[in-house]
Amino acid sequence: MPKANLDQIDRSTLLAxxxxxxxxxxxxxxPAWVAEMDFPVAPSIDRVLRESVNRWDVGYPIAPNDTGxxxxxxxxxxxxxxxxxxxxxxxxxxxVVQGMYLSLLAYSEPGEGVVVQTPIYAPFLSAxxxxxxxxxxxxLTFDTKEWGIDFEALEASIDPSTRxxxxxxxxxxxxxxxxxxxxxxxxxxxxxxDLIVVSDEIHSDLLFDxxxxxxxxxxGPEIAARTMTLxxxxxxxxxxxxxxxxxxxxxxxxxxxxxxxxxxxxxxGMGILGLYATLAAWExxxxxxxxxxSYLERNRNFVVETTQMxxxxxxxxxxxxxxxxxxxxxxxxxxxxxxxxxYEHGRLALSxxxxxxxxxxxxxxxxxxxxxxxxxxxxxxxxxxVDPEMARKAPFAxx
Numbered sequence: 001m002p003k004a005n006l007d008q009i010d011r012s013t014l015l016a017x018x019x020x021x022x023x024x025x026x027x028x029x030x031p032a033w034v035a036e037m038d039f040p041v042a043p044s045i046d047r048v049l050r051e052s053v054n055r056w057d058v059g060y061p062i063a064p065n066d067t068g069x070x071x072x073x074x075x076x077x078x079x080x081x082x083x084x085x086x087x088x089x090x091x092x093x094x095x096v097v098q099g100m101y102l103s104l105l106a107y108s109e110p111g112e113g114v115v116v117q118t119p120i121y122a123p124f125l126s127a128x129x130x131x132x133x134x135x136x137x138x139x140l141t142f143d144t145k146e147w148g149i150d151f152e153a154l155e156a157s158i159d160p161s162t163r164x165x166x167x168x169x170x171x172x173x174x175x176x177x178x179x180x181x182x183x184x185x186x187x188x189x190x191x192x193x194d195l196i197v198v199s200d201e202i203h204s205d206l207l208f209d210x211x212x213x214x215x216x217x218x219x220g221p222e223i224a225a226r227t228m229t230l231x232x233x234x235x236x237x238x239x240x241x242x243x244x245x246x247x248x249x250x251x252x253x254x255x256x257x258x259x260x261x262x263x264x265x266x267x268x269g270m271g272i273l274g275l276y277a278t279l280a281a282w283e284x285x286x287x288x289x290x291x292x293x294s295y296l297e298r299n300r301n302f303v304v305e306t307t308q309m310x311x312x313x314x315x316x317x318x319x320x321x322x323x324x325x326x327x328x329x330x331x332x333x334x335x336x337x338x339x340x341x342x343y344e345h346g347r348l349a350l351s352x353x354x355x356x357x358x359x360x361x362x363x364x365x366x367x368x369x370x371x372x373x374x375x376x377x378x379x380x381x382x383x384x385x386v387d388p389e390m391a392r393k394a395p396f397a398x399x
Contacts, residue, residue: 006039006291006292006295006371007371007372007373008371009038009039009370009371009373009374011374014038015027019036019241020034020036021033021034021036024349025349028347029343029347029348029349030347030348030349030374030377030378030381031349032348032349032350032366032367032368032370032378033349033350033351033365033367034351034367035172035235035240035322035323035324035367035369036238036240036367036369037238037323037369037370038369038370038371038374039238039292039369039370041237041238041239041277042280042281042284042285042288042289043288044280044281044283044284044285044288045237045239045277045280045281045285047280048276048277048279048280049273049276049277052272052273052276057272058272058273059272060269060272061269061270061271061272061275064091064092064270067092067275067279068279069092069244069246069275069278069279070087070088070090070092070246071087072278072279072282072283073085073090073231073246073248073282074086074087074090075282076282077215077248080205080213081204081212081213081214081215081218082218083215083217083218085217085248089248089249089250089251089252089255090246090247090248090249091246091247091249091255091258091259092244092245092246092270092275093230093244093245093246093247093267094243094244094245094267094268094270094271094274095232095234095240095243095244096200096202096230096231096232096234096245097123097127098245098267098268099198099228099230099245099247100123100124100127100166100198100200100230101127101130101131102258102261102262102266102267103164103196103198103228103230103247103258104127104128104131104133104164104198105131105261105262106257106258106260106261106262107163107164107196107198107228107257107258107261108131108133108163108164109163110131110132110133111132111133111134111161112133112134112161112162112163112164113133113134113135113136113158113159113161113162113163113164114128114133114134114135114136114162114163114164114165114166115136115137115138115154115157115158115162115164115165115166115195116128116135116136116137116138116166116357117137117138117139117140117149117154117167117168117171118137118138118139118140118356118357118358118359118360119139119140119173119174119326119353119356119357119360119363120166120168120171120172120173120356120357121168121172121173121200121356122355122356124166124168124200125357127166128166133164134161136157136158136159136162137157137357138150138153138154138157139153139357139359140171140174140176142174142315142317142328144315144317145317145318146176146317147171147174147176147317148176148182149178149182149185149186151185151186151189154186154189155189155192155193158189158193158195162193162195163195163196164195164196164197164198165186165190165195165196165197165198166198166200167186167197167198167199167200167216168199168200169183169199169200169201169204169213169216170201170203170204170206170207170213170320170321170322171321171322172200172203172322172324173322173324173326173351173356173365174317174319174326175317175318175319175320175321175322175324175325175326176317176319176320176321177207177211177213177320177321178214179214180214183214183216183219184219186216187219187220187223190223190226191222191223191226195226196226196227196228196254197216197223197226197227197228198227198228198230199215199216199217199227199228199229199230200230200231201213201215201216201229201230201231202230202231202232202234202235202245203235203236203321203322204231204236204321205235205236205289205293206235206236206293206296206321206322206323207293207320207321208293208296208297208300208319208320208321209297209320211320211321213321215229216229217229217248217250221250223250224250224251225250225251225253225254226250226251226254227249227250227254228247228248228249228250228254228258229247229248229250230245230246230247231245231246231248232244232245232246232278233277233278233281233282233285235322236281236289236292237277237281237285237288237289238369239274239277239278239281242271242273242274242277242278243270243271243274244270244271244274244275244277244278296323296368296369298372299323299368299369299370299372299375300318300319300323300325300368302368302372302375303316303325303366303368303375304316304318304325306379307325307327310379310382310383311332311386313331313332314327314328314329314331314332315327315328315331316328323367323368323369324365324366324367324368325365325366325368326353326356326363326364326365326366327363327364327365327366328362328363329362329363329364330362330363332386334362334386337352337353337354337361337362338350338353338362338363338364339351339352339353339364340352341385342364342381342382342385344385345384345385346381346382346384346385347381348378348381348382348385350364350365350366351364351365351366351367352364353365366378
């Protein structure tokens with residue numbers, strides 16, 4: 001397979017996109033916020049989508065059980081993570097966020113507690129709030145080098161009305177990949193308090209430095225019986241707009257409870273192109289994925305090294321996975337917020353830290369899944385926004 005040319009991204013193609021990342025802001029704003037990559041899709045996905053459109057194959061998809069996607073997911077979990085799963089205990093959804101909302105409806109009642117570890121991907125917080133559940137916040141620790149879990153605080157956050165732990169691994173936005181001892185410590189707490197775990201593992205293919213992802217549901221039959229795992233090809237293969245995800249249930253009782261509480265038609269139907277693209281990604285996209293992960297790792301290194309060189313006061317733990325860097329800009333005193341400052345003075349869109357939980361208003365999340373040329377420009381714009389004199393001498397070019 002020919003190598004993907006990840007360094008050569010046509011900016012006119014990016015600007016012509018109608019997706020959220022490149023269509024939300026004016027053309028002079030360089031977007032580095034929402035979790036969407038700028039890279040072309042894998043050749044296997046490109047091929048299957050073109051073939052489908054050429055034969056006008058955009059009708060109703062076949063029944064979910066006949067798509068082969070559940071079996072493809074099971075093969076992938078076995079091959080990639082040494083995790084044997086039963087395809088019959090898999091449900092196909094439209095997206096991971098949908099699965100989070102539906103799981104709270106299935107496994108808890110209004111007013112009951114849900115543990116969330118902040119900082120966290122914003123839909124974790126909105127899912128709790130909008131379903132009328134009560135947030136039990138377990139804030140991660142941070143020591144400038146690595147994020148961690150305060151297990152005493154985690155246990156203290158749980159009360160008799162707590163029903164669910166919403167878990168994220170690899171973690172967004174910190175980029176932390178949790179180790180087996182950490183996961184086993186969480187298991188002990190979950191079992192002691194009779195919780196159900198809803199584990200978002202959508203970034204499990206995007207790990208650096210030779211790390212291995214450990215599915216939470218693989219840690220033993222007792223913990224599997226109370227774990228719902230959510231994942232999708234959308235992040236690793238950059239197809240979020242095609243709307244296809246899977247939920248794996250470690251026990252049939254958990255699956256039956258989900259299906260009883262959430263009738264299938266309430267979830268909406270799957271798009272046929274999303275099914276085709278996910279199968280193509282999981283079955284034929286390995287070489288492309290390996291190339292992208294290697295490129296992202298080099299971008300990760302560039303982000304960390306450049307940040308340390310230009311602004312030693314910015315705190316940033318080197319992401320162990322995902323393609324986001326979470327930066328503490330509080331020492332720069334950028335008003336009204338760092339993200340807004342970079343937007344107004346650097347024409348750069350980063351994610352606001354406040355959306356990841358209270359206490360992170362002075363942080364920003366930076367998406368580094370782009371070409372090195374564009375990533376370099378992101379830092380040039382940040383530098384010019386922090387240094388007004390430089391900004392006056394070096395006006396921005398339109399992206």
